[in-house]
Amino acid sequence: MHIAMRGPTIMLLALAPAAILLGHGCAELKPGEALAPAADGAADAATEDDAGRELGVGMTASDAAMDAGATDALAGATACPTISTGASIFVLDSTQTLFAFDERGNSQGSVTVPSTVNGLNGGGMALASGHVYVTTGQPNNGVIAYNPALSPSTLPDGSFPSLSVPRGIAYDCRDSQFYIANGAAAVSVFLATGSPVAVDDGGFSPDYGPSGAAYDPDDEAIWITNYPGYPTTAFGVSEFSETGETRQDFDRSKQFVAPGVHQESYSITVCSKAATGSATLVVVGFIDDGSGFGTGAVQAYSTDGIPRGGPLAGPFLKPYALSCDSHGRVYVADSTGLYAVDLSGGGRDAGLPGPFAGLTPPIYGVLAGD
Secondary structure: OEEOOOOOEEEEOOOOOOOOOEOEOEOOOOOOOOOOOOOOOOOOOOEEOOOOOEEOOOOOHHHHHHHHOOOHHHOOOOOOOOOOOOOOEEEEEOOOEEEEEOOOOOEEEEEEOOOOOEOOEEEEEEEEOOEEEEEEOOOOOEEEEEOOOOOEEOOOOOOOOOOOOEEEEEEEOOOOEEEEEEOOOOEEEEEOOOOEEOOOOOOOOOOOOEEEEEEEOOOOEEEEEEOOOOOOOOOOEEEEOOOOOEOOOOOOOOOOOOOOOOEEEEEEEEEOHHHHOOOOEEEEEEEEOOOOOOOOEEEEEOOOOOEOOOOOOOOOOOOOEEEEOOOOEEEEEEOOEEEEEEOOOOOOOOOOOOOOOOOOOOEEEEEEOO
16 A cells, blocks of 8 residues: 655555554674574673774674674774564564564564563564564563574573663664663663663753664764653754764754644654764654644654754654664654655655554564665
8 A cells, every 4th residue: 555645655564553653773693694683691791892892782892893883994984784584673662572584574583572672661672683672661661682493591690770761772883882762761871781871960961851862873873862751842853973962052942843733842853964864853742742732753863953854754753763774764663653764865765565464553673784
């Protein structure tokens, strides 16, 4: 089913109503390779490579070098590697099942997630060093990990501590660090092992209800969306350095303005220059501001907050999360279904036929890793 629209083309994948959170991440597998999970206790202590980089779960020194700078020779433009074959799209549904699909929607397996994920509560995903990381919400408030074959991976004891309603998660493949948006707290930063990184006072602020998180490899920046859940224009989309300093001081009356009334930013993804074939795009998902009068919307912006075209067409109600793959194809996870939009090459069709079978809506998480 194709929905007519002006600008980018959107394709509805044949699913019942769904709501999906998407992550953003970096890793690459050789054809046919699936990384084995770490043995129990194997990651209890942090290890380092020869350059002093801390290694995460199941991570080798070559993984660390790759994550630290896939294109160091490009003078600061780090292109995060991706999964090249096999399972590359990961989806978490209302039955607490994590599914793996190839880019055509063919099933590559599934596994039951033993922690709580539901609306506005967990479900963020990131790809790091060949593993899929998933945030789990109240009452667990944690992070779990799987390899692409969906075998559970053992994280170090005490990893990812002090989370509070974690939502979006992003992985910075240049510095090998995770950024987690805590809906009931602030943004937390962790090393690849899940050890916390101290954030200076005032870092990643102003904030209120951090929800979406995305890594921008072009500007080496962290993008965060805030969802207060009550009508206000004091918060919204923010761009930070990797250490939490504000990159741009946005005028919220003119930049990253919601397409409609009573809408607040919730989800976010970044499509890099390499993905779009032109400029970096920041894509934001908006949901009702808690008034009950708003609707959902998805809008692409330049990095200075200027809309690029009109809102993406679709029956969006609650786009809980977004994810951009390496081809400029954005996955929209909404309470009404799963969608795909190709923002590159003038908005041609996303070209993702396939069943994506077995999903039970609402769907709370998705990661496009290709």
